[in-house]
Amino acid sequence: MSKDGQGSPRWFDDDAGPVVRPYAMTRGRTTSEGRPDLDLIALVHAERDAADLEGEETLSPEHLDIVERCRQEPQSLAELATDLDLPAGVVRVLVGDLLAAELIRVTRPVPPAELVDESILRDVINGLRAL
Template sequence: MKGDGQGNSHWFDDEAGPVVRPYAMTRGRTTSPGQHRLDLIAVVVTEADAGDPESEPTLGPEHVEIVGLCRAEPLSVAELAAELDLPVGVVRVLVGDLVHAELVHVTRPVPPAELPDESILRDVINGLRAL
């Protein structure tokens, strides 16, 4: 903290600007419904029939910004955190709120263990070439 010579102190420095604590954005919550599906590579997609997030009284400006970013293109939770310059835990809670409000949905890439083996795919390609 540094003083301004008049007895007032600043909780931020001139370069950083004002700081809003992450728990203020999430109203002190560290989890949200459905958060178990929100890993770093989960992709957030805006619902096709999503209304205006600004009309929802329970949503904050960060929620609105997430919906706006995902309307332009689907983004992963990690990409949203980087774009918004917010901790991943905060983004998970905010995205969970948006899923609950049915403004976005989350998809997950197919885990590598569930992908077909590369040798099987090569055998299929070779079989097709043999036709």
């Protein structure tokens, strides 16, 4: 905490700029109506350009940042949280908002347990050759 010229306390320094609490970005919500079960490895794909959404009054600058970052290439929730310097819970709520508005789509990578084992494919090919 520093003091200004009149001796009154200030809770930020001049270089920090305005401070917005994470709960203010989500209007106090900890989950979204879209999909509350979004995990950190879910991939976010933008359906529209952020420039097309500039006039949308319901979207915050953070919503637009997410759309812009995911328009170039899909990003995971963890990557978005890191790039935007926001808590993962806040990004999860913002992504849920965008999902509910149908401005993005979310896919989940295939878990390693569900990937086909290469040895099984070799056995199938060898079995077909034996016919």
